[in-house]
Amino acid sequence: MARKASENKDGRRQTTIREVAERAGVSVATVSRILSGTYPAAPATRSKVMRAVEELDYVANHHARALQGTTRKSIAIIVNSVISPHYAHVAQGVQTQAAEDGRLCQIGTSGGDAERELAMVQFMREQHPEAVILVGNVNADDEYKARMSRYAHALAAVGSRLVLCGRPPLGPDAPAVVVEYDNTGGAFAATSHLLSNGHKRILFLGRRPGYTTPDARIAGYRGALAAHGVPHDPGLEVDGTFERYEGYRMMQARLSAGPPDFTAAFAANDQIAAGARQALVEHGLAIPSDISLIGFDDLPPAADIDLTTVYQPHEELGRTSVRLALEHARNGGPPPHTTLGAHLVIRGSVAPIVAA
Amino acid sequence: MARKASENKDGRRQTTIREVAERAGVSVATVSRILSGTYPAAPATRSKVMRAVEELDYVANHHARALQGTTRKSIAIIVNSVISPHYAHVAQGVQTQAAEDGRLCQIGTSGGDAERELAMVQFMREQHPEAVILVGNVNADDEYKARMSRYAHALAAVGSRLVLCGRPPLGPDAPAVVVEYDNTGGAFAATSHLLSNGHKRILFLGRRPGYTTPDARIAGYRGALAAHGVPHDPGLEVDGTFERYEGYRMMQARLSAGPPDFTAAFAANDQIAAGARQALVEHGLAIPSDISLIGFDDLPPAADIDLTTVYQPHEELGRTSVRLALEHARNGGPPPHTTLGAHLVIRGSVAPIVAA
Structure with missing residues (x-):
């Protein structure tokens, strides 16, 4: 040997x-x-x-x-998929910051599967990256927290560090850097914008109980309804995942069931909004004169479809993840935890309700 | 030690x-x-x-x-960038096929920089991938060919293989698997579609002499003009790269210089088409009644902006790259070389010219 x-x-x-x-x-x-x-x-x-x-x-x-x-020296990042614009832009931010800091960057994908994520973490750890950045939506159950905690300790033991990017923190005992963004605040702003325009029946597209990202966004939606004194109707919350075809499916099913019982829709991301828009157009409904539509992300195709949406700093999430991990490597101490803000981007997909 | x-x-x-x-x-x-x-x-x-x-x-x-x-066992892929939908979809295809074949997949990015590509190849080679897949547009000069040939031999020496995906072949002596797609045929079909609709003054957006992908597409554009007996006007070919903001810049500059001297535009990819579309709309020009527009790729946002375009099988390029590399590993012999086809996707962005 x-x-x-x-x-x-x-x-x-x-x-x-x-x-x-x-x-x-x-x-x-x-x-x-x-x-x-x-x-x-x-x-x-x-x-x-x-x-x-x-x-x-x-x-x-x-x-x-x-x-x-x-x-x-290198940085590793694992995302669910690279064809999601959100993950691709976060990975691009990691890549850019890593290059500026003289590091190579390797990207792995998990397909959202915990076993493949484990295999990737082990595989990437062979090259002794300074940080392993895990990105994105998860089912944050106890099993998840235990698994992440094991990763954090296993990486710390070999001088590397775990970064949870857009994932919930693990608690004080796990040595993980956490970079979150303000899903709930962004969703509150989006829903408030519709409410301020007189909408009271607002469809929420993309509920998925137990998953961190949709849970945080629906919390913002419900919070805004409560703040504006508008009754919460669970019948307006539609289950689905974050892909364009899911947005199409959700809206298509809703419109096929009967005339719209809503005047606006808040899609949990821009991909869902794009699919829902196609279904609305196919049913002869105009945006925004018949139905107002708002998304979340401000990623392609938001600008191309004139979509009012919530901007979140995707590339900055990736860059911040690298910066905080390297700072923590230099300075030690408790691992940093930060939350980046989100804000509304007004385009042409929302119109005020005019009293009949 | x-x-x-x-x-x-x-x-x-x-x-x-x-x-x-x-x-x-x-x-x-x-x-x-x-x-x-x-x-x-x-x-x-x-x-x-x-x-x-x-x-x-x-x-x-x-x-x-x-x-x-x-x-x-693993497969490595290096792309210029993951935020380009084309590269992301090819990488997704590689990932999917690798997973089906029980391989992990690691993705690296080069930013189109030869030195970073070299560093990534060396870095990834440390984990003995069965194949290193290099994707995308290059300046195919002698230096490029010599570099790729060195990669091919260096990888072959350690039992791995180089796959050139959407890149030109190196010649018989370099042990590289080649998977191309039909850029010229697709561009010929797109331009012919405009010509068949009566357009004779067709803007080409995205010329970049010396680079393989735009060169192959402009060859299809010129070939279609010649086949239809329409004079070739080099003044209708506009230089630019494959990003959305470049499409905006090119069309914006053209329209600011005076009223349009063309009735249609062929954008060298869908990103350029999306940017050009925005500039047309800002100048009060309607698609397709004032200007017809056609793209290349059939990737987001093509469907959302109702763009007629050329479909090419992005994920299949990635999957085929993995399949051929593993087959070659099993069977030996001369490395395979294949070309995947492209075809037109008709949507609503092209209208016939009506004689005044």
Whole structure:
């Protein structure tokens, strides 16, 4: 099983760091520091070394293994899916901040499946990332909290840290950085905007009891109704997930059942709003003159369909996750916990109710 | 530097495979095969083992290192960016097919930068993926070809393979799997559709000489003009990249310079079309009654803005990349090269020219 450091598993000879240094015309120490990603090298020097590495087909990894503690620095992020604009933009923010801080970024997907998430965490941990960022909507039951707590401790034990991004905190004992955004505040603002325009029968599209993101948004919806003294009708809350086809399905089913018993709809994200809009149009209902519509996210296609929605700082969530994790690595102390704000973006999909 | 297999770099004791097996009540060999990802285990057995692994905080990697050749199987993909719907959908296809084949999938981004792409290839290669899939538009100069050829050989030397997805082939000597899609055929179909509707002055939005994807699409545009006997006016070709704001910028500049000298526009992708549409609307021009518009991709927001466009099978590109790479790993022989087709999707953004 033992293998010489200069051979890979097929017994093929690996280029040595000395050869790279000679080819680049710099010292071995310089190559080492540049490859470890911690050295603020002159661009020309860095460029020479990287070219030599490339020409000699040098695997930085083998070098890193031979020099304890100089593994290439990286950040790992795991999202449910990359085709969701929300997750893609958070991942983009992580990528951007990681690059600015001289880190590589690897992205994994879980499909929302806990077993695959575990496999990804273990797989990514092999490369000793400084942080593993987990993003997104979860069923925050006890099993979830226990699993996250294990991740947090297991990562802390190897000098890495868990970041929960858009996920609920675990409590004081788990060493996890938490970056949340204000789902409830944003949903309160969206619903209040409809109420201020005279709407009282407001459909909520995308309820999913037990899941953190829809639960937080429906709490804002109900809170706004209560604050405006408008009765809460559970019959106006429609169950569904956060995809466009789900928005279409929910609205389609509602309109097929009879004439609309609502004057406005609050879609729990923009994808749902886009699907609901298509169903409304197919039923000959105009937005906003017949039905007002509001979304959540301010991501494509919100601007293209002139959708009033709630902006939340997706890329900033990713960037903040990286910044706080690296700060915590430098400074120690209790892991930081922050919440980013959301605000309303007014476009053309909401009209006031005019008394008949 | 030498470290006992049962300790990690902080000297903390690692769980052994024997402890996992005991806890799960199965043999060491069963744990080994399940963790290596190659064993068609009964779900209940797999579940028991994974729970034991989790409970014992067992790092599959350490196990894999101790058992030569049983590293967890994986596929790596590198895209320019995950916020482009095209790249996100290709990555999703890779992810889906990898999961079906029992592989983990890691995603890296390059930002279109060759040096970062190199760093990502080296970083990902440390985990011995069976394939490294590189996706997307490049400046296919000699330097590119030489770099890809080095990647192909370097990966082949460690039993992995390079897949060029939506990138041009390298020639017979480089061991790279190639999965292309029919950019030129799709652009020919889109332009022909406008020409068949009587349009002769057709703006092309998104020229970028030297880059493979826009070059292939503009070739289809020019080919259709020639086939229909319509003179080619280079003044109708507008330079820009594939983002929505670029589409807005290009159309905005054109309309600000004077009344439109075209009756239709072919946007090199749907993002450009969405931005161009916004500029047209802001100038009081209606689609399709004043200006016809056609895109390329059939990705969001195409359906939401009723855009006639060219469908290409984004997820299938990703899935095919994985399938062909794994087939090649099994069967050997010359690396496969395939091209997937594209077809027109008719919506409401194109109208016929009516003689005055």
